[in-house]
Amino acid sequence: MFSHDETPYDWVGAWSEKRASLSSDSVGLVDATTGERFTYAELDRRANRVARLLREEGVAEGERVAVLSRNRPELVDLFFATAKTGGVLAPLSHRLAADELVEMLDDVDPALLVVEAPFAALAAEVLAHDAREFDCSVVALPAEDADATTEDAIPDREAWDDALPADDSPVETADLSMNDPHLFLHTGGSTGVPKETVLTHGSVLWNSFNTITAWGLRPEDVTPMVFPMFHTGGWNVITVPLFHLGGTVVLAREFEPGEVLRLAESEGATVLVAVPAVLRMMATHDDWETTDLSTLRFVKSGGGPCRESVMEAWWDRGVDLSQGYGLTECGPNNFTMPEGWPREKADSVGVPAMHVDARVVSDDGDRLPAGEIGELELASPHAAAGYWRNPEETRETFGDVSASSEGRSPSDRSSGQSPREDEASGGSEDEQSESSGGWVSTGDLARRDDEGYVYIEGRKKNMYVSGGENVYPAAVEDRIADHPNVEEVVVVPVPDDQWGQVGKAVVQGDESLTLEELTEFLDGRLARFKRPRHLAFVDEMPTSGPQKIDRQAVEERFGEA
Structure with missing residues (x-):
């Protein structure tokens, strides 16, 4: 791995104070739920108060602050405050079950747990769990859309507003290096229990550099941030890079496609990054045609393949939409589209960003030539x-x-x-x-073409072998998704006596579609061994994370012939 400089500098972790000194009166954050707008000067003062709270709660350098909350300004305050004090912010998914959260919190071992009111009962179940080993203080965040009494479900907790010191003057910052951890972001584990990825100050900073240079971000940029803040998308895809420049991030407790469209117009959004499902729902929303999207400079799709029909819908509105690729463990912003990229490259994620190297390797670790599929x-x-x-x-x-x-x-x-x-x-x-x-x-x-564009062919573990031939579900799904009766599709392998494994297409869409009709549609579009031999329907695809399709859940339900 790359070794960041270990020398402590005053500017490491000084995100809010540095930006406040450069863009004091610029609006850095908009809370779409309450309508509040916060300048960078205000954000720095808020961070100073929270930094004092952390120190009063005994959160020392390197210790963790766990958070169970939806997107709200207090999470931004905690990001800036932990940067100042040397603490580590560890946001957790409120979609997890109590058993999962107990195991994760025992692993994280936080010095402080911050809980938003709607999740007080969940937190109380975690705190009372027989398997609980961690011990920490608990602070409860109020919520505009929750009964205030839900906070009382947590014993021995402090209220956020009561615990927060009034002093917002500058605080003494910690002695930090680029190697010190700043964020714990969880991702899937091989055992099914999420594991915490350690992001250092250097990791966060370099991803910001890569994003700004690769995507051409500007200080005047505005974005509705639709990823949850327990996900790398909530921080590193676009939020931190825009804070780095002095741009504006718009967040809300809940986002639905119509609300994103409304905010894109009312806030004059210039950039948008979202998963394909959100982009598809926006493009099929009743307000799609009447929403003014003229301020959008570009839109990025990430978190899975974006169907051609969705891309064309955005292109027809004059919006530059392209695909990106990343993961919590690296970036997540690794690729970019060169200036004037041709539309025939739309299936790719582009070429590596300025400070990223990418290669495609065989199972033996040997670099593969252009056109061959291997691990990225x-x-x-x-x-x-x-x-x-x-x-x-x-x-x-x-x-x-x-x-x-x-x-x-x-x-x-x-x-x-x-x-x-x-x-x-x-x-x-x-x-x-x-x-x-x-x-x-x-x-x-993935594979790389002769011009260096990289194409993602799916997860290595999702590939299956049918009659001795490798089948990559993502490529099959792209062709099936072209059918007008298909809204979304996942292809999973199922056992077959003749071929070993064959594909089953699990479709969200018009259930009048038959396997025979689909097979006929795919004639000339897909090789025979790639065509699914079974068809099933769902009312709605199961999701994990920020509207990301949960392929494992689909396979568990439909993985039998």
Whole structure:
């Protein structure tokens, strides 16, 4: 992995105060739920109050602040405040069950847990759980759309407004290096339990650099931020890069497609990044044709393949829509479209960004030539430091990473101990020197064309073999999605006596579609061995994360012939 400078600098973590000194009166954040608007000067003062709260609650450098909340300004306050104090912000998904949250919180071991009122009962169940091992203070956030008494479900909790110090003057900042952790963001684990990805100040900063340079972001840019803030999309896709420049981020407790359209027009949005499902729902919304989208400079799709029909709907409105690619472990913004890119490259995610290297490798780790499909590997200074307290999966994904699994104090750094060593890598220096050399294994299959454009072919684990031929579901799904009766589709493998495995198309759409009709439609579009032999329907695709299709749930339900 790349080694960031370990020397402490005053500017490391000084996000809000630096931006306030440069863009004091510019609006950095809009709360669409309440209508409040916050300048960068106000955001810095708010962060100072929260920094004092963290210190009063005993959150020392490297210690974690866990949050169970929807998107709201207080999460931004906590991001800026932990940056100042050296704490680590660990937002958790409120969509998880109590059993899952207990296991995650035991792993994170927070010094403070912040809970928004709608999730007080869930938090209370977690805090009373027999398996609970962590011990921390609890602060309750009020919510405009929740009964205030729900906060009382949590015993021994403080109210946010009561706990928050009034003093908003500048605070003494921590002695931090680029190697110190700033964010824990959870992602899927091989055991089914989410694992925490350790993002350092350097990781966050370099992703911001890459995003700004690759996408051409500007200080005057405005975006509705539709990803949840327990997801890397909520922070690193667009929020932090715009804070870096002095742009404006619009957030809300809940976003639905019509509301995004309304805000795009009323706030004069210039950029938008969303998952394909959200972009599709916006393009089919009743207000689609009447919404003024003229201020949008570009739209990016991420989190899965964007269907051609969706892209064409946005192009027809004069909006430059292209696909991106990223993951919590690296970036997540790794690719960009060159100026004047041709539409025939729309199926690609573009070419590597300024400070990103990408390669496609075989199972043996050999680089593959253009046109061949293999695993995508990435290298960049914006890669994460590893997984928290998970050396085995850290080695599998990050190779020779020497990541910090514990936030260390300045005294640890002065001893020469790198904050990127120990538990997260789980290997000795000799073991690390023989590993992959800093390439992050994405688990995604990809190919590169002769001009360097990269095409994602699906998850490595989703590929199946039918009659000796490799089948990549993403490629099959793209063709099926062209059928007018198909809104969304997932192809999963099912057992077959003759071919070993064949595909089953699970479709959200018009259930009058028959397998025979679909097979006829795919004639000339897909090789025979790729065509699904079974068809099933769902009213709505199961999702995980920010409207991302949960393929595992689909396969568990439909993975039998």
